[in-house]
Each structure stands twice: as C-alpha cells, then as structure tokens.
Amino acid sequence: MKRRKYRRSEKGIEIMEKEFDVLSLGELMLRLSPYANERITTGDGFSKQVGGAEFNAITGASMLGLRCGIISKLPANDLGTYVKNNVRRCGVSDDFLVYDSEKDARLGVYYYESGAYPRKPRIVYDRKNTSINKICLNDFDDTLYSSTKCFHTSGITLALGSRVRETAIEMIKRFKEQGTVISFDVNFRGNLWTGAEAKECIEKILPYVDLFFCSEDTARLTFLKEGDVKTIMKSFTKEYPIKMVASTQRIVHSPKRHTFGSIIYSAIEDTYYEEEPYRDIEVMDRIGSGDAYISGVLYGLFANGNDYRKALEYGNATSALKNTITGDLLTTDLKEIDAIIADHKSTGRKSEMDR
Numbered sequence: 239m240k241r242r243k244y245r246r247s248e249k250g251i252e253i254m255e256k257e258f259d260v261l262s263l264g265e266l267m268l269r270l271s272p273y274a275n276e277r278i279t280t281g282d283g284f285s286k287q288v289g290g291a292e293f294n295a296i297t298g299a300s301m302l303g304l305r306c307g308i309i310s311k312l313p314a315n316d317l318g319t320y321v322k323n324n325v326r327r328c329g330v331s332d333d334f335l336v337y338d339s340e341k342d343a344r345l346g347v348y349y350y351e352s353g354a355y356p357r358k359p360r361i362v363y364d365r366k367n368t369s370i371n372k373i374c375l376n377d378f379d380d381t382l383y384s385s386t387k388c389f390h391t392s393g394i395t396l397a398l399g400s401r402v403r404e405t406a407i408e409m410i411k412r413f414k415e416q417g418t419v420i421s422f423d424v425n426f427r428g429n430l431w432t433g434a435e436a437k438e439c440i441e442k443i444l445p446y447v448d449l450f451f452c453s454e455d456t457a458r459l460t461f462l463k464e465g466d467v468k469t470i471m472k473s474f475t476k477e478y479p480i481k482m483v484a485s486t487q488r489i490v491h492s493p494k495r496h497t498f499g500s501i502i503y504s505a506i507e508d509t510y511y512e513e514e515p516y517r518d519i520e521v522m523d524r525i526g527s528g529d530a531y532i533s534g535v536l537y538g539l540f541a542n543g544n545d546y547r548k549a550l551e552y553g554n555a556t557s558a559l560k561n562t563i564t565g566d567l568l569t570t571d572l573k574e575i576d577a578i579i580a581d582h583k584s585t586g587r588k589s590e591m592d593r
Contacts, residue, residue, distance in 0.1 A: 258386035259304035259540050260421075261334065263406055264292025264395050265370040266310050266321050267346040269525075269566055278351045278362060288324040289348075289566025291394050291425055294526040298533025298556050298568035300329040302575060304540060307331035307386070309409075311373040313343035318369075321345065328567065336377045338369035345369065350525060353493035359524070363429065371399045375408055387540060388449075389413040390421040390532070396439055397430035407443055414446045423451040423532055426460050433460045444478040449539075451484050451532055467501060468510055475505035482539075482546065484553065486531055487515065494521050498558050500531065504546045511550045516558035516582065523564045530560035530568040534575070555579045 269289045272281030296306035308330055312318035314337040325332045346365035353359035389410065396403045414420055422443065426436055437460050444450070454470060457463040463470040471483040482504055489497040499515025534556030538549030555578045560568045 256385055256387050257305070258307050258331070260296050260299055260306045260388045260390055260536055261309055261382075261386040262292040262296045262306070262390040263309040263409060264290050264391060265346055265365070265368065265398060266290045266293055266308070266312060266325070267348055267365065268317065268321070269348055269350055271350045271352070275352060275354060278349050278360065284349070287565045287567070288321050289526060291392050291423070291526075291529050292390060293325070293330070294529030294566050294568070295390060295423070295532040295536070296330055297328045298530045298560070298570070299536045301568065301570055302533065302537040302541070302552070302556075302572050304537055305331070307334055309334040309378070309382075311336050311338055311369045311377065313337070313345050313369045314339040315343065317345045318343075334378065334382060336373070338372055340372075342367070343369050352523065355492040355494065357493070359493060365398075371402055373402060373405050375405055380412075383409075383412040383418070384416045386413070386418060388419040388421055388536065390423070390536070392423040392425040393436055393440060394425050394427055394430065396443075397427060397436065403439065410443055410446050419448045420446050421449040421451075421532070421536065422447045423528075424453075424456050424460065425451075425528070426456045436460050437462070444474070444480065447478065448481045449484070449535075450474060450480045450482065451486075451535075454485055454487070457485070468503070471501065471503040471510075472505075475503070481505050482549075484531075484535055484549075486528060486557070491518070495519070496521050496524065496561060498527070498554065498561070500550060500554055500557075502535070502546050502550045502553075507546070509546070511546050513550060513554065514582070516554060519558055519561045521561045524561055526566040526568065527557045527560040529566075531557035533568060551579050555582065 267290045269287045270284035272278055273283055293308050300306040312321055322332050346368040349362040351360040391406055395406050410420055454467045457470045471485055474480050474483050484502045486500045496519045497515050497517045502511040531553045534552035535549045538552035542548040555575050559570055
C-alpha cells in the first residue's frame with residue numbers, strides 16, 4: 239500500500255497527496271462533423287473525433303500539468319479502442335476505463351454542424367442505450383475513492399439514465415468520505431431531462447459539492463433563482479456547504495464572434511473575482527469551451543494553493559483559446575496559456591505572431 243503524504247496549503251488546509259489530481263466520471267462519445275462548413279443534410283463525409291463534457295474538462299487540466307484520469311465504460315470493440323487511444327494521447331489515464339463485451343455494446347455518437355451568421359450551429363444526438371448506461375460500482379475497486387484529490391462530474395452524466403445516476407451519486411458520496419474535493423458542473427441539457435428533474439436530482443448532491451459551476455441562465459431557469467448574478471451565486475453557498483461558485487458569461491455576437499468572461503465567488507473569503515473579458519474571440523468551434531473553462535479553474539486551484547484569482551485567469555484563458563480550436567478538446571500547454579494571460583493583461587503593444 240502506498241503511504242499517503244500530507245502538505246499544508248497557503249490557506250492552512252491540510253491536503254492529502256494522492257496519485258491523481260482529478261478523476262472525472264462521464265460518457266465518452268464519437269463526434270462526427272461535416273467537412274468545412276457543409277451541412278449534415280448535404281455533406282458526403284464526416285471527420286471523427288472524441289469528446290464528452292467531463293473528458294473535455296480533464297484533458298485541458300492534464301495538458302496544463304495536472305495528473306488526471308477518466309472513469310467511464312466503453313464498448314469492447316474497435317470504436318472503444320479508438321477512444322482509449324485518444325484518451326492516452328491526451329495524457330489522461332485510462333486506468334479506470336472499463337469495457338462492455340455484450341453484443342449490444344455501443345458508443346454514443348453526436349453529429350455537429352458548425353454555424354455561420356445567420357445560420358446557427360446544429361447538433362443531432364445518437365446516445366441512447368450506450369455502454370455507459372451499464373456502468374456500476376462493482377466495475378471498480380474500492381481503492382478508486384482514495385486515489386484522487388478531486389472528483390469531477392456533471393449534470394449530463396446524472397441525466398443519462400437511472401443506473402448511471404445511481405452510480406454517480408454513490409461515487410460522489412464515497413469520494414467525499416475519503417476527503418476528496420467534489421467538483422460539479424450543472425451543464426443542463428434540455429434534450430436529456432427537464433429543468434424540474436434536474437433541480438430535484440442536483441439538489442440532493444449539492445450538500446457534497448465543494449466546487450460548483452453554474453451559469454446565470456441555468457441558475458434562473460433550472461433552480462428558479464432570482465436577483466443579480468452575484469446574489470444568485472452567493473445564495474448557493476448559503477444553502478449548501480459549497481466553497482466556490484463559478485459562473486461563465488458569454489455574449490454571442492455571431493456564431494464566429496464571441497465575448498467570454500466569468501465570475502468566481504469564494505465562500506471562504508466572501509469575495510468575488512472578476513477580470514476584463516476576452517472580447518471578439520474568433521470562434522472556430524465553441525463546443526467544449528465551457529469544459530475548457532473548468533480545466534483552467536481546476537488547474538488554477540490545485541497548482542496554486544487554492545488561489546481563486548489564478549483559477550479565474552486560467553479558466554477564462556483556456557476557454558477563450560478553446561473557441562479557436564476545432565473539435566471538443568483543448569490542445570495547449572502551460573507556456574501558451576501563461577502567454578495568453580500575460581497578453582490579456584498587457585496594455586501595451588501586442589505582437590501579431592508568437593516567434
């Protein structure tokens with residue numbers, strides 16, 4: 239058995255040194271997109287990539303330097319192998335991937351068509367009865383729950399089906415018992431469940447959540463919150479023992495031009511963190527940019543002794559960059575993100591090329 243080590247953070251919080259910084263539970267999917275700016279209804283070919291909200295989040299965190307792993311169930315066939323190879327290529331551990339060998343094993347698929355003003359992006363999902371819906375606690379050894387500092391999942395996972403939901407909720411409880419930081423992204427999807435269903439389910443797990451990601455619109459529509467965004471954010475920490483609430487703020491000028499920023503509220507410090515948003519981002523693909531935000535926040539927190547200012551800066555920078563990259567996944571490194579943050583703060587002349 240490995241001996242667990244402890245260190246004390248700048249805020250006096252005792253943190254257990256563990257094998258992983260972040261483990262995440264979620265569905266891994268195949269993304270198919272028409273080439274160039276073609277439409278699903280007319281294009282003759284598709285490019286294939288791997289994605290999934292929780293995987294997207296930890297991929298970015300891994301590229302910045304955190305030790306991350308994905309918890310999921312894949313079909314035991316060539317598609318499952320393709321996904322596994324991509325997980326490894328991204329520097330994410332596949333130690334907690336399990337495989338479905340039954341005849342009806344299948345991988346979820348979604349088709350994404352990019353937009354161009356005035357045409358909006360479109361998505362078609364084909365994710366019913368996929369192998370993730372067979373995942374259960376017995377697929378994993380109990381050592382899983384003591385192996386990571388942070389466990390992350392989202393409302394998408396809870397909405398997939400009753401079996402996944404039961405597994406996810408029990409995992410949250412078991413990780414929490416081991417002193418693990420619980421990170422949760424509401425990530426509401428109306429095609430998976432209703433706002434009322436989401437509210438009823440998510441409110442049951444909020445007593446276990448430490449880091450809470452919820453947009454202002456989702457807070458109003460799903461949790462029926464009222465008041466300005468800061469009042470809404472603080473209200474979650476009054477009702478539950480949540481330590482941090484993060485709310486992204488996106489202005490869509492057109493499918494190809496966005497402004498992005500966020501607010502982070504630290505309940506421990508009773509402090510809001512904000513900065514100038516990234517304006518007029520040249521959007522190539524917005525899918526996964528919210529997940530990339532989470533990757534930056536988690537890196538900012540765990541690599542910098544719970545520094546919420548750093549979490550804000552890394553979250554905003556990683557999300558802004560992801561908008562410029564095709565596919566679900568963020569591809570970057572710490573050097574590039576640090577340069578983007580420095581450039582964003584600079585008031586002087588900015589270089590056109592990085593050389």
